[in-house]
Amino acid sequence: MSVRDSQRSRVYNAESPLFYGEGARPYLLGSTRDALEFARRIVDFCAGEQWPLRLQPHWAAPRLEFTERMSASGRYTAMKDGRDRIRIRAGMLNKVLLIHEYAHWAHRWLYPAIGLWRCVPSHGPQWASLYLILAYHLIGPGCYSSLVRRFDECGVGVHAEFLWMCGLTVSSALQEAEAAA
Numbered sequence: 410m411s412v413r414d415s416q417r418s419r420v421y422n423a424e425s426p427l428f429y430g431e432g433a434r435p436y437l438l439g440s441t442r443d444a445l446e447f448a449r450r451i452v453d454f455c456a457g458e459q460w461p462l463r464l465q466p467h468w469a470a471p472r473l474e475f476t477e478r479m480s481a482s483g484r485y486t487a488m489k490d491g492r493d494r495i496r497i498r499a500g501m502l503n504k505v506l507l508i509h510e511y512a513h514w515a516h517r518w519l520y521p522a523i524g525l526w527r528c529v530p531s532h533g534p535q536w537a538s539l540y541l542i543l544a545y546h547l548i549g550p551g552c553y554s555s556l557v558r559r560f561d562e563c564g565v566g567v568h569a570e571f572l573w574m575c576g577l578t579v580s581s582a583l584q585e586a587e588a589a590a
């Protein structure tokens with residue numbers, strides 16, 4: 410069973426300025442080696458004590474692969490054996506894109522039973538909140554503020570309570586974004 414992923418196109422719209430053109434510049438990774446290193450930091454963060462959600466440590470790091478032959482920028486695939494896969498298009502080495510895909514992985518592992526995970530939308534408010542939390546801790550408050558502002562402009566819903574439990578608020582980020590503008 411799967412549910413309608415009604416926020417997906419709004420999410421893609423919201424994040425596109427961070428993926429393309431000038432707006433992408435702060436987030437570009439120079440090589441696949443840099444991308445692998447950044448991915449390792451994401452996994453370490455999620456497995457460590459500082460991960461605000463205290464997820465189970467048994468989850469396996471996904472396989473990260475780079476490919477020329479893919480129309481999408483990135484793709485996360487949950488695998489039955491628990492060793493999930495993330496594929497990134499070779500020309501799209503971007504920290505925010507990696508955070509997007511690893512948030513899918515973290516989202517899946519909030520639900521140890523894969524059947525339950527399939528009952529929530531892939532790009533729903535819960536996933537969007539994980540995306541913001543990872544962006545805050547692994548890229549920084551500036552990226553977090555940019556994403557919050559774009560989510561707000563594009564109508565991407567987040568779970569404010571979920572963010573609050575992790576020490577983040579949406580309104581303070583919007584204030585930071587205004588102050589920086």
Ligand SMILES: [Zn+2]
Pocket residue numbers: 509510513532
């Ligand atoms: Zn996605």
